[in-house]
Amino acid sequence: MTEAVLPERLAEIRDEFLELPEADRLQLLLEYSYELPPVPAEYEDHPELYERVAECQSPVFIVIDVGGDGIVAMHATAPPEAPTTRGFASILAQGLTGLSAADVLAVPGDFPQTLGLTRVVSPLRISGMTGMLLRAQRQVREKSAA
Template identity: 30%
Template sequence: MNALQEIITDFQQMSRDEKLDTLMDYSENLPDLPERYHEARDKGQNRLHECQTPVHLWIEIHNEKIQMFVDVPRESPTVRGFVALLMEAFHDKDPQEALNCPNTLLNSLGLVQVLGMTRLNGLSWLVKRLKQEVTKACVEN
């Protein structure tokens, strides 16, 4: 079972409150954006404009493994938590794992019943953008 499937299985067994608490826990574990990306972030590069929260995403492929670098404000713990969940699932993993991520991930995690529509739309775009960036990084590599 891959990392994403393990996360999905865990979330499917959680109550609504446990899901929110788990996202909050994940948010605490999101690594800081490396210094080398700060200037680009400050210029608005790699921002996901579909998300109300300012999320900046960089994907690189090194040794045939995904390297994810993301910046999400601490004031947005739900988004930070979801991004950290994606990092746990895909960082340092084979790109195909991210490309195989279901577009229905939020439903599989049971977050559709927990989060508001605006937040769900932004997080759905985040998954789509992640897959696009992985595809782009694979082509460039």
């Protein structure tokens, strides 16, 4: 993975995980699950505006906004009873929001594997986070072209 490609906030999140002993990383992921930003009011009662992340076993939905200035905001919903999935959604929402569309599209697809969680959460969960990232990038591409 090319270090220069990873935006600063995502690099900070990755480093935060890697600085911890492997046994403590799951706890950090759970802490992120409590920090999933709330969705804006305009999305609250409009599930049709979200895209379901089929790679996730839990019902996770995302929607991307790309402002006129090309700045991205990622919004996600994930149930509290699925804390690892919710934590991954929170990491991406916090890490992608505020970036330019070009920076979001440059995030390596293997970012979820770089968090040092592959031995503490199931491969299916890592696959779910990868699915969230790839869907977010696809939405950024579509909304940037519109």
